[in-house]
Amino acid sequence: MKSLLKTAVLLGIIVSLSSCKDNAKPNYQYMPNMYESVAYETYSASDAFNSPTGLKGKEGQLSPDGSIKRGFVPYDIPNTTAGYDLAKATLKSPLDSTAVDMEKAKALFDIYCAICHGTAGDGQGKLVKQQKFLGVPNYKDRQITEGSVFHVQTYGLNSMGSYANQLSQEERWMVAAYVMDLRSKL
Numbered sequence: 001m002k003s004l005l006k007t008a009v010l011l012g013i014i015v016s017l018s019s020c021k022d023n024a025k026p027n028y029q030y031m032p033n034m035y036e037s038v039a040y041e042t043y044s045a046s047d048a049f050n051s052p053t054g055l056k057g058k059e060g061q062l063s064p065d066g067s068i069k070r071g072f073v074p075y076d077i078p079n080t081t082a083g084y085d086l087a088k089a090t091l092k093s094p095l096d097s098t099a100v101d102m103e104k105a106k107a108l109f110d111i112y113c114a115i116c117h118g119t120a121g122d123g124q125g126k127l128v129k130q131q132k133f134l135g136v137p138n139y140k141d142r143q144i145t146e147g148s149v150f151h152v153q154t155y156g157l158n159s160m161g162s163y164a165n166q167l168s169q170e171e172r173w174m175v176a177a178y179v180m181d182l183r184s185k186l
Contacts, residue, residue, distance in 0.1 A: 073169055079155040084148065091147025093173045105178035108171055112163055113179075121182035133159060139179060140186035149176040 068074065077083045077091070110119060118124040121139040128136050153172045156162040167175065 075154055075169070077151060084151055084157075087151035088143075088145050088148035091145070091150060093146050093150070093177060095170065095173050095177065097177065100174055100177045102178060102181065105174040108167065108175050109178050109182075112166060113175065116160070121179065121186060135159075138186065139183040144179070144183065146173070146176045146180055149179045 077087050114125055116123075116125040116127050116133055116136050117139070118128070118136075123136040123138040125136065127133050150172050152160065153163045153167065153175060155164075163172065
């Protein structure tokens with residue numbers, strides 16, 4: 001009887017202790033600031049950034065003047081007719097022409113350009129055939145250079161918008177090399 005009572009008491013203690021345990025919420029936290037950080041609302045006043053006037057700064061700060069993202073190379077030719085002519089006359093590809101991956105360049109051209117310019121560069125893409133856009137030039141009819149193609153991809157021209165957000169500078173140079181290759185075959 002005493003052993004049965006001891007077993008019942010021991011079982012009661014184990015059940016009561018184990019019932020308080022919750023694996024989802026441990027009883028202790030080591031460095032709680034790492035688990036429960038202070039949340040800031042975007043653009044709200046914050047003591048973290050004080051302005052020069054002594055007012056509280058905002059949580060969302062602007063980048064300092066002149067800062068550029070890592071790996072970005074600025075393109076200094078302006079988006080003007082004179083800038084286009086300058087790019088056409090002087091701009092050369094920094095990529096070695098033998099090192100351009102023409103398969104990747106073709107894939108990029110097919111994704112971004114062929115819908116209007118056609119896979120052969122003849123200006124007969126799917127949207128032109130459906131008469132969504134008219135007047136897309138055939139590359140053999142235009143006096144273009146790698147520099148002018150790169151400039152137009154960067155800023156856009158007439159109905160064509162800029163592809164600077166979709167293609168990196170290296171990819172734009174690759175597409176420009178591919179366009180010149182297509183032009184030589186027309």
